[in-house]
Each structure stands twice: as structure tokens, then as C-alpha cells.
């Protein structure tokens with residue numbers, strides 16, 4: 001399938017208009033383009049980031065940060081701790097740089113959405129299950145072949161089995177993985193079925209136009225209806241154009257950027273909830289040193305996981321990465337760091353992510369800049385402490401000779417589980433951990449009541465007809481599992497409902 005995408009500069013010469021204009025080309029936007037173009041609707045996708053053809057992908061993190069990560073990986077939330085908020089910004093969105101982990105929306109979470117948020121009729125689980133089956137087939141979901149599984153994943157499996165926990169090989173949207181461990185840089189061989197090699201080319205072959213470097217700055221309206229999108233060529237605010245939407249505008253710019261665009265466009269003021277209730281799965285990693293080589297620079301980037309303690313709001317995953325990424329997680333500086341880096345081939349890295357209870361906020365700050373506030377509460381920090389303790393236990397169970405817990409208040413290196421005994425007694429301060437947040441939800445929630453939600457149960461903004469928000473901004477809670485598949489499924493459902501409405 002072709003990867004023929006257009007550039008925003010092409011709007012300059014010829015302009016463009018479509019039945020439906022979609023903002024964002026990630027999990028939600030690409031899925032909408034795939035579904036709506038198949039239903040015969042004329043579709044434009046506007047993407048702020050550039051497009052990196054597969055052949056031009058580089059293996060180093062610096063090139064990846066520059067080409068595909070939002071703010072070069074420096075986007076961060078303020079709170080007591082400084083929390084990097086990681087996202088992609090390129091054609092394909094965050095799916096380009098993600099770990100390819102596939103999970104379905106947990107039924108327990110759906111039950112909460114149904115009973116506490118009134119979304120049962122809007123998001124029928126039976127239809128979602130059918131969509132998940134189709135997504136699995138189209139995105140070639142399966143586990144990594146044994147020959148490319150990798151030692152980092154195998155050791156986590158060993159630890160899980162030795163401790164009698166439940167664990168499993170991760171289901172991934174990858175066809176024929178060759179175990180390069182480069183998922184976070186963008187797959188160098190188009191094996192990962194991220195949106196720029198799957199749903200976006202499918203939409204293009206059905207007539208959709210995808211414009212890279214087209215940054216939406218405002219949703220336009222006429223007569224109480226969304227009527228188009230103002231964009232500028234990314235990096236050049238003077239080159240502005242209006243793209244006409246004949247029937248509808250879809251907002252799928254992510255749980256951080258969608259609320260910003262809503263408030264910049266004056267939409268959602270009634271509920272005062274735009275940008276509020278930001279939820280996440282903050283996570284941190286633990287490093288183990290093994291006698292035998294592990295080599296985290298090869299194997300399936302993320303191939304093994306444990307949801308054994310899901311009810312306690314935590315999930316464990318193996319995560320492989322290149323040396324320059326791993327270096328940021330090592331405790332030392334100077335010659336001690338050199339010694340640690342010389343052990344690189346013997347390091348294993350596993351992470352815990354927490355289904356946090358904290359609510360944060362996204363909005364405009366000083367001089368109109370983006371501001372993200374997010375702070376873990378004491379209960380979340382307690383969950384994180386317990387999660388890290390369990391990771392340390394897993395590392396020793398798998399045979400680590402030394403563990404670097406990465407917790408302020410514990411020794412930088414420990415050689416037995418007993419050395420971590422003080423962890424649970426430490427004060428509940430989020431600054432003790434090096435957390436990141438990569439799964440984001442809830443900043444333009446969906447619901448039947450306009451006073452407590454931003455969009456209705458048909459995904460339409462309560463206060464602007466023909467504007468549909470379909471990404472994880474509309475999720476009322478976080479999930480406790482990796483969200484891409486749920487985001488695709490909800491976007492699919494929203495798009496087929498929209499296609500029926502426009503028929």
C-alpha cells in the first residue's frame with residue numbers, strides 16, 4: 001500500500017474541502033479516516049507533525065525525538081514532581097513511537113462507564129467486541145515469534161513464573177517482527193502496524209487526503225455548526241489557510257492537544273470541564289544487572305507483561321531500549337556512569353504503570369503557552385512504591401545479581417530484596433520516582449448531561465453542532481491497560497455512527 005501523504009504547503013496552491021475534516025492522524029484520527037472513507041465520505045486528515053518514510057527512519061533516539069516526538073520528548077507536567085508527558089507528533093501520531101502493546105478495554109472499566117457515567121448505550125460492549133476482532137485482524141495482532149522474543153522479555157517471564165504470578169506474552173500489532181527493539185524510534189521495517197503504514201494508507205487508497213505539517217489552530221463555525229478548520233503550516237504561523245468541512249469536523253488530536261484546541265476555539269465553556277480531569281497511567285522502571293548477557297537493544301521492544309495485580313491498580317511490562325535511552329535511567333555520573341554503561345549488555349529493564357486516581361489539568365499558561373498540571377496523591381504514590389518493590393522482587397527472582405531501584409531514599413544499587421525493605425516506609429512523595437506519563441485520558445469527557453460533560457453520547461460537542469471529539473479525551477476514566485486498541489475501537493464506533501447520521 002502506498003504511503004502517499006501530502007504536505008500542508010500544497011494547500012497553499014490549491015486549497016481543499018471535504019465532507020469530514022479530521023484533526024490528528026494518530027490512533028483515533030487514522031481510524032476515523034479508515035472507516036469514513038470506506039463508507040464513501042470524502043475525508044481530509046490534518047496532521048501537525050511531519051511524515052517520516054520508513055526508509056528514512058534512524059535507529060538513534062535523538063533523530064526519533066526530533067522527527068516524531070512532541071516537543072522533542074520534553075513535554076512535561078508540573079506538580080510536586082516533574083513528569084515527562086510523552087507523545088508522538090507525526091503522521092501516525094503516538095502509534096509510530098509506541099510499544100505496540102495491544103489490550104482490549106477491560107470489561108470492569110466498561111462496567112464503570114456504563115453504570116456511573118451513563119455510556120452503556122453509546123458504547124455497547126457487544127459491538128466494541130466485534131470491532132476489537134476486526135482491529136485484531138487488520139492490525140495483525142499476535143505475539144512475538146520465539147526467535148525474536150529477546151532475553152529481557154524471557155527473564156521477566158522467568159521471574160513471574162518463579163513467584164507464581166500470572167503473566168503472558170504481549171499481544172502486539174506487529175506483522176513478522178524481526179526483534180530490532182526500535183519500536184520507540186519508529187519501526188525501521190514497517191513491521192509494526194502503526195497508523196502511517198496501516199489505516200492511513202488504507203484511507204488514502206479510498207480517496208482520503210492526509211496533510212502533514214498542517215497545524216490546526218481553530219475550529220471554525222457558521223450558524224452554530226462546525227464548518228472548517230484554520231491551519232498554519234507547522235513552524236510558519238504566517239502561512240494560514242481555512243480548510244472547509246462540508247458536513248462535520250472530527251477532533252482527534254489527543255487528550256492533551258484536543259482540549260487546547262477546544263478552548264482556543266471557545267468550545268465547551270458551558271461545562272467548564274475542558275482540560276480538567278486529566279488522568280494517566282504514570283510509570284517508572286527498575287534496572288537489573290544479570291551475570292549473563294541480556295542485550296536490551298535487541299528483541300521485541302515489549303514482549304512480556306503481568307496483569308497479576310491489576311486489581312491493585314498496577315501492571316508490569318518488560319521494555320527494551322537503546323543505550324542512550326537506558327543511560328538516562330542509570331543512577332551515576334562521571335566514571336561511575338561509564339562503568340554502568342559498560343554493563344549495558346547485562347541490563348534488564350522492566351516497568352510498572354499505575355492506574356492512578358489523580359486528576360490533572362491541561363490549559364493555557366503564561367503568554368498562551370501550554371500548561372499541564374498533574375500531581376500524584378498519597379494513595380497513588382503508595383501504589384507506585386508497592387509496584388517498584390514487586391519489580392525488585394521479580395528481578396531477584398529471575399536471577400539479577402544487582403538491582404538499581406531508581407528510588408530516592410533507597411541505595412542506588414542493592415544486592416538483595418532485604419536491601420529494599422525500607423521502601424514501603426518512605427514518605428509518600430512523588431519526587432522519589434522517575435515517572436513518565438504516556439497514556440492520557442479524560443480532558444473533554446463524554447456524557448448525557450451538558451453540565452457534567454463536554455461532548456454528548458453521540459460524541460458531538462454539547463455547544464457546537466457538527467463537531468465530534470473521538471479520542472481518549474472523552475474517556476471518563478483511565479483503563480489500567482495500554483490504550484491504543486480501546487482508542488481505535490471507540491473512534492471506529494463513533495465514525496460508523498457518524499457515517500450513518502450523514503447518510
Ligand SMILES: Cc1cc2nc3c(=O)[nH]c(=O)nc-3n(C[C@H](O)[C@H](O)[C@H](O)COP(=O)(O)OP(=O)(O)OC[C@H]3O[C@@H](n4cnc5c(N)ncnc54)[C@H](O)[C@@H]3O)c2cc1C
Nearest residue numbers: 024026027028048089093094098099100101216482483484
Ligand atoms: C513511548 C510510548 C509508548 C506507548 N506504548 C503504547 C503501547 O505499547 N500500547 C498502547 O496501547 N499504547 C501505547 N502508548 C499510548 C498510545 O500510543 C496513545 O494512547 C495513542 O496513540 C493515543 O491516540 P490519539 O489518537 O488520542 O493520539 P495520538 O496518537 O497522539 O495522535 C494525535 C495526533 O494529533 C496531532 N495533533 C495534535 N494537535 C494537532 C493540531 N493542533 N493540528 C493537527 N494535528 C494535531 C499530533 O501531532 C498527533 O500526531 C504509548 C505512548 C508512548 C508515548
Ligand code: SF4
Nearest residue numbers: 177180181182183187
Ligand atoms: S521490535 Fe523492531 S521490528 Fe519489531 S515491531 Fe518493534 S521496531 Fe519493528
